[in-house]
Every structure is written in C-alpha cells, then in structure tokens.
Amino acid sequence: MRAADREQAIIEEAVRFFAERGFEGQTRELAKRMGITHSAIYRYIPSKEALIERVYEHVYLSRWQASWAPLVTDRARPLEARLTQFYLEYVERVFDYHWVRIFAFSGLKSFDITSRYLAIVRDQIILPACAELRAELKLPPPQEVPVGEREAELFWGLHGRIFYLAIRRYVYGTQTPEDLAPIVRDAVRAFRAGVAPVIEDILREAQR
Numbered sequence: 001m002r003a004a005d006r007e008q009a010i011i012e013e014a015v016r017f018f019a020e021r022g023f024e025g026q027t028r029e030l031a032k033r034m035g036i037t038h039s040a041i042y043r044y045i046p047s048k049e050a051l052i053e054r055v056y057e058h059v060y061l062s063r064w065q066a067s068w069a070p071l072v073t074d075r076a077r078p079l080e081a082r083l084t085q086f087y088l089e090y091v092e093r094v095f096d097y098h099w100v101r102i103f104a105f106s107g108l109k110s111f112d113i114t115s116r117y118l119a120i121v122r123d124q125i126i127l128p129a130c131a132e133l134r135a136e137l138k139l140p141p142p143q144e145v146p147v148g149e150r151e152a153e154l155f156w157g158l159h160g161r162i163f164y165l166a167i168r169r170y171v172y173g174t175q176t177p178e179d180l181a182p183i184v185r186d187a188v189r190a191f192r193a194g195v196a197p198v199i200e201d202i203l204r205e206a207q208r
Contacts, residue, residue: 007044010034011054018055019098022105027051056113057100063093069124072132078193079132085164086125086182096165096178100170126155135198139203150202158191 010030026049045051054084066091072082085099089158094100094181106113130147169176177183 003044005179006040010041010044011051011058014051014055015059015098015102016121018052018105019101023052025045044047052113055102056116058098058112060117063099064120065089065093066069069128072128075088075132075135076129079129079136082132083129083158083192087179087188091162091166091180091184099172104167104171122152122160126152126159129155133199134203137199139199140207145203145206148202148206151199151206154191154195154198158187190198 012031013034017025017033021029021085028146031041041051045054062090068086071086074082103114104190119131127142127147130151131142134142165176165180
C-alpha cells in the first residue's frame with residue numbers, strides 16, 4: 001500500500017475507533033484492530049494528538065460547505081427560506097454516527113474539536129443570521145447595537161433543537177423521525193414566527 005493510502009486508512013479507521021471507544025481509546029488498540037504494529041501508526045502520524053487533528057479535518061472541516069455562509073446572507077430570499085435550506089443541507093452532511101459521537105466524546109474529554117467547530121458555526125451562521133434577522137425586521141444593525149448573548153442564544157436554541165435529534169439518534173440510541181425534512185421546516189418556521197417580539201425587546205433594553 002502506498003504511504004498516502006496507508007495514512008488515509010489509518011485516519012479512516014481512527015474515525016470509526018474513536019466514535020466507538022471515545023478518545024480514551026489507545027493507539028495500541030487501534031493498531032491491533034488494523035492488524036499493524038503500533039510503531040506503524042507513528043511512521044505516518046507523529047502523535048495521538050496529531051491523529052486527533054487529522055480526524056477533525058477529515059470528519060468536520062471536510063463536511064463544512066463553503067456555500068453555507070453566503071446562503072445565510074443572501075437577502076434575495078426571506079430569512080426563513082435561507083435558514084430552512086441551510087438546516088436541510090446541514091442534517092444531510094452531519095447527521096452521521098461517527099460525526100456525532102466524536103463531537104460528543106470531544107466535549108467530554110475537553111479536546112478542542114467541539115469548541116473549534118462551534119466557533120465556525122457561530123462566526124459563519126449564528127452571528128450573520130442575527131444581523132440578517134435585524135435587517136428583515138428593520139432593526140438597528142450590529143454595527144450600531146452589537147449582538148449580545150441573549151440575542152445569539154435565540155439562534156443557538158434553534159441550532160440546538162435541530163442538532164439534538166442527532167444526539168438522540170446516535171448517542172442516546174432513541175427513536176427519531178426517519179424523514180427529518182418536515183421536522184427541520186417546522187423548527188425554522190416556529191422560530192421565525194415567534195422570534196420577532198423577543199428580539200425587539202432585547203434590543204430595546206440594550207438601547208436604554
């Protein structure tokens with residue numbers, strides 16, 4: 001096997017291994033599972049930390065779509081339509097056994113996979129969506145009144161509501177709807193229908 005192919009095989013097996021065992025799983029176990037020597041792993045990847053970094057790149061960065069940030073800020077369409085399309089595409093990309101379980105294990109073990117990934121969500125989706133909702137409601141932009149925690153948390157609540165379906169499915173092992181599209185549409189519609197007066201109150205208090 002070529003070096004590049006062997007390295008890729010190690011990363012792909014590490015994804016499966018960490019998703020099942022968590023990050024407490026040892027690279028010796030991984031090597032045994034692959035039928036290779038422990039030293040063979042470190043011939044391609046210098047440390048467990050470097051292996052976890054490669055897993056992050058393989059599982060998370062590779063699935064993040066460059067089109068999502070522009071989608072959220074495209075004012076040619078209502079924000080509800082934009083958020084609906086984003087979350088429909090999002091669940092297609094991230095509702096995956098390995099993705100969700102590694103995400104959960106990372107948070108429990110204080111690896112920075114979770115925090116780094118959520119920073120991308122915050123910067124490319126949550127904060128832009130706050131600005132877009134203000135524009136739609138003809139409220140002051142963030143340049144005039146910065147987005148505060150309460151306002152951002154409203155959008156995190158929508159994000160968490162949708163992502164919790166994945167937690168239920170792949171972490172808790174409980175039943176979730178097979179077709180998630182109607183659930184996503186309902187969640188975004190309910191959010192958009194009820195969020196306006198809350199945002200208006202938050203901004204009114206912030207301007208006092």
